[in-house]
Amino acid sequence: MGNQDRDALYELQEKVAQSLDDPSRLQKLTTDEINTIIEQKLFAGVWESEKLVAARAFLVPPPNDPEHLALDAHIPNELWPQVIYSEISLVDPDVQGFGLQRQMGEWWMEQLTTTPYRYVCATVAPFNIPSLKDKFSLGMHIIALKEKYGGKMRYVFLKDFQNKVEEAFFEDIPMADIKRQQQLLKQGYVGLALLQKDSEWVVRYSHYPIS
Known part of the structure; x- marks a missing residue:
């Protein structure tokens, strides 16, 4: 190199x-x-x-x-x-x-x-x-x-x-909603997936996912 x-x-x-x-x-x-x-x-x-x-x-x-x-x-x-x-x-x-x-x-x-x-x-x-x-x-x-x-x-x-990361109780949040995502992250959630719902990108947040 x-x-x-x-x-x-x-x-x-x-x-x-x-x-x-x-x-x-x-x-x-x-x-x-x-x-x-x-x-x-x-x-x-x-x-x-x-x-x-x-x-x-x-x-x-x-x-x-x-x-x-x-x-x-x-x-x-x-x-x-x-x-x-x-x-x-x-x-x-x-x-x-x-x-x-x-x-x-x-x-x-x-x-x-x-x-x-x-x-x-x-x-x-x-x-x-x-x-x-x-x-x-x-x-x-x-x-x-x-x-x-x-x-x-x-x-x-x-x-x-x-x-290992596993999906537990989850909540789907629009990617544009920065404040709500930050709230969940402070509560111990982590983002595990990206989805598209009704032409809107959302992030799936799960609680207690790490084992």
Whole structure:
């Protein structure tokens, strides 16, 4: 991995961002973050004719990160070295629809089961439907909904390889109802599924789901 990978990842990120109706849905990687991902060897890509068309990157966060997602997940400080971020998923608009994001995610989750990492964390913007579906399909669940990255509203997702998540008593909340979702999360609910009801996107929240 070298400069070619860095440049390819940066170029793919720019192409994906420009294709979005709302570019703010994508929390783009900085140059430093791209360099760190390459150095940590936490980048996997799909190449077609020497062109990067899909990529999925993870990141080991710095322990002094003031917005460390372990804080949102209430993970004890001594376990922070076991936290890894699902940082970004990118698929070239020209090859979307072939399940590349899902396939890369499943591959990564399998790889992580043999590493020291117990917790996978991620953030997703509300109404970024493809990314929300992706996180739920990988067995992640919502544990917070709050402002991150300078005031941008984000769901915080968590997957704990040592705990099983099960659906108990649940309530379906419209995604647009930020306040009600935040109330349930403070009461110990977690988001387990994304559904569409009468053309409206809703999140299913369940209580006492972790066993």
